[in-house]
Amino acid sequence: MTTTTRFAPSPTGHIHVGNLRTALMNWLIARKAGGSFILRLDDTDQERSKQEYADGIMRDLEWLGLTWDRVERQSDRLDRYAAAADGLREKGRLYEVFETPTELDLKRKKQLNMGKPPVYDRAGLNLSDDDRARLRAEGREGYWRFKLDLERIEWPDGIIGDVSIDAASVSDPVLIRADGQVLYTFASSVDDVDMGVTDIVRGADHVTNTATQIQIIKALGGTPPRFAHHSLLTGPQGEELSKRLGTLSLKDLRENGVAPEALLSLMARLGSSQPVELKMTLGELADGFDLSQFGTSPTKFDAEDLWPLTRERNQHLPFDAVRARIAGMGVPDDLAERFWRVASHNITKLDDLADWWVIFSEGAEPVIDPEDAEFVAQALTLLPPPPYTDTSWAEWTAAVKDATGRKGKGLFMPLRKALTGQAHGPEMSDLMPLLQVVRAKART
Known part of the structure; x- marks a missing residue:
């Protein structure tokens, strides 16, 4: 069987590092096995889902190189979910309920006070046709829960290890809202069966969802995929991210x-x-x-x-990878490769290149310590105007040393700061040929 994984974001916002962890793990599993990776947009929430976010998700994944083999949209599959729901009703696995959030909250509190797990009591299963008609007449809208088999749900998790959850400790999940919206737990299960998904990696907060989805998938006639649940991210101090x-x-x-x-x-x-x-x-x-x-x-x-x-x-980037960027900054062709060689070891972001070209092309704002002012002024009188060569730095500093007697750091550092405005940076012998001008202020 071909390994098939999926990344299923909701296009209700921009994806973040937590989403990326899930996407990347699923992508790597598929690509390592020579399988298929599906991008599935879980967009059944039509009020919050927006095309701009769907476009943004694709743009983010393309930026990272996480290409997909096909795109699926849940909004295109509503008829399929309706048919799957009808099938579960026929099997007696989907039943209608009418409790309000307030009533459910009261039930949970009562169960907790009695020392019982706060799970749904399945009161909806006991409703007659007349009961349902009466509730609708009262203005209530029915929604649909999946009837779990009250047994242990077990699977070998790819990260956690063997997992066993007692279905009796879990409420029958709501699969379809009163307004007809199909919820994630159901739509995702139908999709995973229909699309032949074999492996799913997701966050540890989905473990209970996995337990219920294993039963839903089996009820749909499918074979549950292999599941793995990665740990959740925190901030650097362990704070909630x-x-x-x-x-x-x-x-x-x-x-x-x-x-x-x-x-x-x-x-x-x-x-x-x-x-x-x-x-x-x-x-x-x-x-x-x-x-x-x-x-x-x-x-x-x-x-x-x-x-x-x-x-x-x-x-690590070769010059060809940045050639167009450097040309766009106005660096002359004959200096472009040298500029990259010199500047690349003194940047973090590629945007930092622009600052270096300003230094080379317009001249740096000099940094001259008061105690070095006379020395720098004298040294600059010995500096010829550009252009400079690979030997210009050595020739100039030798002349300054002979004229002033300075040597070592006391010689080199003030001159570097006067020309570049910085105490650290590229080797000056490499940098000098790139200097197009030397600020007049530095020469006074």
Whole structure:
């Protein structure tokens, strides 16, 4: 059987790092096995689902290289869900209920006070046709629950290990709302059967959903896929991450300059026993991916960890990968490759290149310590105007040393700061040929 996985986001907002972890794991399983990866948009919530978010999800996945074999939309499958619901009704596995949220809350509190698990009492199963007609006459709208078989639901989880849940401890799940909207638990089960999904990785908060969906899938005549539940992400101090996810959307990370390879390399190893290492291709990540290496404890995510990986990735890029960007900054063709070689080791984000070209093309705002002012002024009188060569720095500093007697750091550092405005950066012998001008202020 072909390995088939899916990523099933709801297009009700931008996807974030938590969503990415799920998408990436499913993608890696499919690609490692030479299987199929489905992008399924769970858009049955027609009020909140928007095309702009669907487009954004696709744009984010394409940015990361997480290509899909086909796209499915739940909104195109409403007739299929209706037919599947009719089939469950015929089997006696779907029944209508009428309790209000307030009534359900009172029932739960009563059960808890009696020391019982707060599960639905199945009162809807005892309603006669006359009862249902009377409730509708009162203005109540019926909704539909799935009747669980009260037995243990067990599966070998790919991360957690063997899982066993007593169905008697779980409420019969609501599958269809009073307004007719098909809920995730049902639509997802129908889709997984129809689309031949063989493997599903998702967050540990879905374990109970998995238990009920295993029974729903079997009731639909399908074979449950292999399930694995990854740990949930927390902030760097172990704090709840959900409150910060709005600032951790893939869209924001991309716009802030995070490299896709950095994000993928971190998320593919975070929470596993394998070290986080930069991988420049998804193939490398897939080769080393192993669900059994992941643990069950909450996993700390710190967005700051993305920057060293982004820096490393950018330093690995060949000149051809940035040629167009550098040309767009106005760097002359004869200096472009040297500019990349010099600047690439002194940036984190590619956007930082622009700052370096300003230094080279317009001249830096000089930094001159008061005690070095006279020395720098004298040294600059010995500096000829551009253009400079690979030997210009050595020739100039030798002349300054002879004229002033300064040497070592006391010689080189003030001159570097006067020309570049920075105490650190590229080797000055490499940098000098890129200097187009030297600020007049530095020469006075």
